[in-house]
Amino acid sequence: MRLVWWRFAPVFTLAVASWAQAPPAKGLAYASFLGAGAQDSIIGVKTDAAGMVYVVGYSDSGDLPVRPGAARDARAGGRDVFVAKFNPALAGAASLLYLSYMGGSGADTPMAMTVDAAGNVYVTGVTTSTDFPLEGWAAQSATGGGEDVFVFKLNPAIPGSAGLRFSTYLGGSGRDVACAIGLDARGAVWVAGMTLSENFPLAGNPVQAGPWGPQDGFVARLNPSSTDEKATLEYSTYLGGEKVEVCRALAVGPDGLVYVAGTTQSAETFPVLGHAFQPAFRGISDIFLTVLDLRRPGDAAVVYSTFLGGSSVDEVRGIAPAPGGGVLLTGYTLSTDFPVTWDALQPKARGTGDVFVTKLDPARSGREGLVYSTYLGGQSTEVAYDIAADEQGNVYLTGYTLSPDFPVTPDALQSRPSGGVDVFCARLNLAVPAAQALAYSTYAGGGGINVAYSIAVSRNGAVYLAGYSQDPRFPVTESAFQAAHGGFADGFILGLAGR
Numbered sequence: 001m002r003l004v005w006w007r008f009a010p011v012f013t014l015a016v017a018s019w020a021q022a023p024p025a026k027g028l029a030y031a032s033f034l035g036a037g038a039q040d041s042i043i044g045v046k047t048d049a050a051g052m053v054y055v056v057g058y059s060d061s062g063d064l065p066v067r068p069g070a071a072r073d074a075r076a077g078g079r080d081v082f083v084a085k086f087n088p089a090l091a092g093a094a095s096l097l098y099l100s101y102m103g104g105s106g107a108d109t110p111m112a113m114t115v116d117a118a119g120n121v122y123v124t125g126v127t128t129s130t131d132f133p134l135e136g137w138a139a140q141s142a143t144g145g146g147e148d149v150f151v152f153k154l155n156p157a158i159p160g161s162a163g164l165r166f167s168t169y170l171g172g173s174g175r176d177v178a179c180a181i182g183l184d185a186r187g188a189v190w191v192a193g194m195t196l197s198e199n200f201p202l203a204g205n206p207v208q209a210g211p212w213g214p215q216d217g218f219v220a221r222l223n224p225s226s227t228d229e230k231a232t233l234e235y236s237t238y239l240g241g242e243k244v245e246v247c248r249a250l251a252v253g254p255d256g257l258v259y260v261a262g263t264t265q266s267a268e269t270f271p272v273l274g275h276a277f278q279p280a281f282r283g284i285s286d287i288f289l290t291v292l293d294l295r296r297p298g299d300a301a302v303v304y305s306t307f308l309g310g311s312s313v314d315e316v317r318g319i320a321p322a323p324g325g326g327v328l329l330t331g332y333t334l335s336t337d338f339p340v341t342w343d344a345l346q347p348k349a350r351g352t353g354d355v356f357v358t359k360l361d362p363a364r365s366g367r368e369g370l371v372y373s374t375y376l377g378g379q380s381t382e383v384a385y386d387i388a389a390d391e392q393g394n395v396y397l398t399g400y401t402l403s404p405d406f407p408v409t410p411d412a413l414q415s416r417p418s419g420g421v422d423v424f425c426a427r428l429n430l431a432v433p434a435a436q437a438l439a440y441s442t443y444a445g446g447g448g449i450n451v452a453y454s455i456a457v458s459r460n461g462a463v464y465l466a467g468y469s470q471d472p473r474f475p476v477t478e479s480a481f482q483a484a485h486g487g488f489a490d491g492f493i494l495g496l497a498g499r
Contacts, residue, residue, distance in 0.1 A: 241266025310335025
């Protein structure tokens with residue numbers, strides 16, 4: 001069995017009818033489509049201290065609404081990345097402040113994004129382009145194989161091509177895909193993903209200097225401010241065992257520790273170190289959490305590594321630093337014996353596949369490291385793609401649901417399923433009794449296919465979801481930049497008022 005790494009691959013088939021657009025729902029702060037005549041999707045959303053909303057996605061359309069000052073004002077290939085910036089306090093056309101394409105003549109698909117305090121947008125993903133635009137002291141100035149990682153830094157405040165501050169390839173002669181990105185305190189960029197290359201570029205003092213199986217994870221650190229291409233790639237390592245791995249999520253802690261989560265099929269040789277919560281492989285595929293401290297050399301840099309899972313398939317999709325230490329994980333599980341804690345909101349699986357929400361603290365020993373864990377779902381299938389936490393310790397997650405009985409709260413934006421594939425958004429308070437832990441939960445959809453890939457919480461408490469919709473009735477606000485569905489699939493931004 002090979003793991004499915006492609007983030008956007010749908011796990012459902014649904015006939016979608018054509019409906020008139022539904023009226024906007026109450027409780028929305030800002031909601032808009034973003035798309036044109038073909039297939040467009042948003043894969044990531046972030047906010048800044050001023051309340052601006054940044055999104056990154058991919059487009060098969062050549063007529064997205066590029067704004068003056070874009071780094072690239074036209075699509076270069078069959079599929080390009082796009083970067084956009086919104087001001088949700090404005091209405092209509094004025095709310096879209098920036099939109100630029102980015103890519104080469106091949107297929108360029110973003111998989112992860114983040115934003116720093118200065119408004120720089122960092123994006124990573126996979127490209128087949130041999131002419132992907134490069135800038136700065138690229139760690140790798142030419143593609144290594146058919147599919148390579150790309151990493152770029154773009155500042156929407158700088159007009160024209162000068163807005164592209166850094167860009168590089170990263171990869172060997174096989175397939176290489178980045179799935180996660182993060183920043184550390186000194187501005188270095190961390191990326192993680194999967195590689196089939198036996199010659200993936202390594203740097204520093206790697207934990208693992210070569211592949212151990214047919215598909216390994218990788219973790220790398222780049223310095224976009226480097227003035228020497230030989231020093232831009234500061235660290236790179238394989239991470240895997242005898243079978244198949246993919247690193248899907250990454251978070252950098254305030255102490256500089258790097259938390260890498262992914263999925264493994266390797267029961268024998270995947271590294272398990274420290275006071276692991278779950279030292280033994282249990283299922284068809286298990287989640288792993290590995291913590292790196294690069295102040296330590298070589299394989300000593302792995303200060304903690306554990307399995308997490310039950311007897312079936314378990315997949316992680318999102319990670320976030322947890323208030324009070326450790327990390328929050330989410331994704332989906334097909335296991336009926338996924339590890340849960342005594343205070344779980346939902347202690348048992350309800351459907352064919354449920355979401356999980358887990359807090360792991362590697363600073364605690366063994367079983368004590370599982371601080372909180374619960375299922376969340378209805379009688380059918382759910383997948384969570386992203387998770388976030390606010391300063392008050394609330395935990396937010398989003399994805400999609402097929403269940404007619406996904407748990408919702410009385411103040412839900414949409415209390416009933418639409419009959420299609422619906423977005424869900426949930427807020428949990430892990431500090432209260434289980435019966436009260438679900439502080440907010442809602443469906444969002446109009447009857448077609450709707451999937452949310454990313455979630456962000458602004459300082460004023462507004463919650464932004466982003467993804468794609470094939471549904472003309474997906475809820476939008478009167479202030480939307482784009483009120484009408486534009487093509488086969490459109491990206492969407494959905495902002496819920498502070499809760």
